[in-house]
Amino acid sequence: MNYKLDFTPVLDGLPSLLIACLGTFALALGGMVLAIIIGIGGVMLRDSRIAPVRWFIKSFVEVIRNTPFLVQIYFIYFALPLAGLRLDPTPTAIIALGINGGAYAIEIIRGGVQSIGKGQIEAGLALGLHKAQVFRLIVLKPALRAIFPSLTSQFVLLTLTTSIASAISAYELTSVAQQIETSSFRSFEVYGVVTVFYLVISWLMMRFFGMISTRYFSYPVK
Structure with a gap:
């Protein structure tokens, strides 16, 4: 094996990689906020009295969970312009x-909402609270406490999934790494360093969620 390591292209591109990390965080944050909105709204509508609404939410979950993310992002980027x-x-x-x-x-x-006792919900309704108020005041926070570890793990995975956005040239860490690798042909060095970057990003995300958990839910995320 005559391959000699040369990290010079990586060091030259380090400022661009660091800035691209901010792009990764921006994509992840935007995706998380939208995911939370969709998640809470979807739970409220999933048990709607209107059958087509229930059907739509259930179908949406099944379609998204059973198709590759790459296909989804390609559909939005390449198919929707036709419409x-x-x-x-x-x-x-x-x-x-x-x-x-x-x-x-x-x-x-x-799953977290279903863990809340029906007696608590009935008590809230008996006090004259609307269903939206019962959901927000009685159901949501205890449910978040129960599901917080699972939800944060999903969001860390979502952060790592931002790398697939390089397929449509979105500005993030992997897309910048691909540019450096294309011009330098130092694949091992570039993607080795990028692997470390993603490990650090994941660790920072878990520490961040751990602080939120300690502050609001009384137990740390491990």
């Missing part, structure tokens, strides 16, 4: 991440 809706790579990636994460969030949050 007159054209988006730039970054908003496309955020929407795709949010939709994908939202489908999983619906099932995770739903």
